[in-house]
Amino acid sequence: MGIDLLPTLLRGAGITIQLTLASAALALVVALIAGLGRLSPWKPIRILAGTYVEVFRGTSVLVQLFWFYFALPLFGIRLDAFAAGVLALGLNVGAYGAETVRGSILSVPRGQIEAGIALNFSAAQRMRRIVLPQAFVMMLPPFGNNLIELLKATALVSLITIPEMTFEGYSLQMTTGRTNEIFLWLLLLYFAVAYPLTLGVRAIERRVSAFLRA
């Protein structure tokens, strides 16, 4: 297996990691906002958040990607490829994350909220101090899965010419023709990025839920 292929692929891996982290950060923020929005007492906000979730879950990332990169410029909004990629990936994963956020919040036992009312916390304090910390523990495992899915989905943005790992793989294949070697490297490199992510998420989960175990 040719080591000579590695520098190019590693450069791509760097971009892949950047894409993953930036999209994950966006997805996290959007998931929290939209997940809370779906539970808002105010109907227009519920509708807005619900529409976002359904639209982004109901269409493919690929189509969203093309929209952000090729269609938005027609409306005068021009994004560079990286920004379009982060936006599409982040908003797509954020829509799934919003459902996780909503579900986790709803699964905090009713008695917790009642105890919060009995202690005269305001609605916002109940959410922030009682519900969200407990919901967050439940969000972690699905968020971990989303993160790995996100990492794999970054390969799609090669289609809008972002030189991430898969893109570099295709380029090398074109110039060298050493298909088997290249794809073996890609396999190893994706795993080498994904596995530490999985371990990291698990470590956080363990720490956070240690004291919640009954």
Next chain:
Amino acid sequence: MPANASDPASPENGRSDPGPVVRFEQVTKRFGDLTVLDRLDFEVAQNEKIAIIGPSGSGKTTILRVLMTLVEPNEGVVYVDGEPLWHKPANGELVRADEAHLRKVRKNIGMVFQHFNLFPHMSVLRNVTEAPIHVLGRSRSEAEDQALHLLDKVGLGDKTDQFPSQLSGGQKQRVAIARALAMQPKVMLFDEVTSALDPELVGEVLNILRDLARDTEMAMLIVTHEMQFARDVADRVVFFDSGRVAEEGPPSKIFSAPENPRTQSFLKAVLDH
């Protein structure tokens, strides 16, 4: 009506005499077709200790939940310390209360739940200090001093750094009692606070409540199936049936010479079981 309550119908009396701390006036609560509270009139005097007994489904929990603002009544008015709880006065009539009004009146009420409902992500100490700090605006050191004092009182002064998952049921319930006391309510509600406990842990919690009933100024509304305990702590026992007060009186009367046939058969059933 208890001997030490003023006449609730005449507000002028309220000036010299503090009047009842809680008053239900023709309160009705329905769940669908089921009428759980049926035009209930009910009063609690300042400092009064009341045991509420009655068959399952008679509405005992519902009264407490209406008072704790967890269940909104369909009709009638509930007064806490003279102020309407679920309503607020506007242009001479009572309109539905908003959250700000609920919070203002609710600060007089505290509750201990059957299933404790401690916050699992907070230490014992933080369970007790969280609301005094963030709701009452106390300083952390002041709140912690008070919490340590209360935890000592319930015999858990050495458990402050534990988490709820590390405690027995009886210990959890004692933390819940300390947590509720830290808010210094005028009325404390207890909903079958020992019925989720293993039998050998019931005593430790009942003893705390006995001490509390003896030493505190706050009114206590205690829903319980522990008849001996009710007899020991209550100034007045209220027997509930089908969402109404079927019979009430001092424990000696209710337990020794109940008049209502429903009370008689209920007591016979629970005391014989």
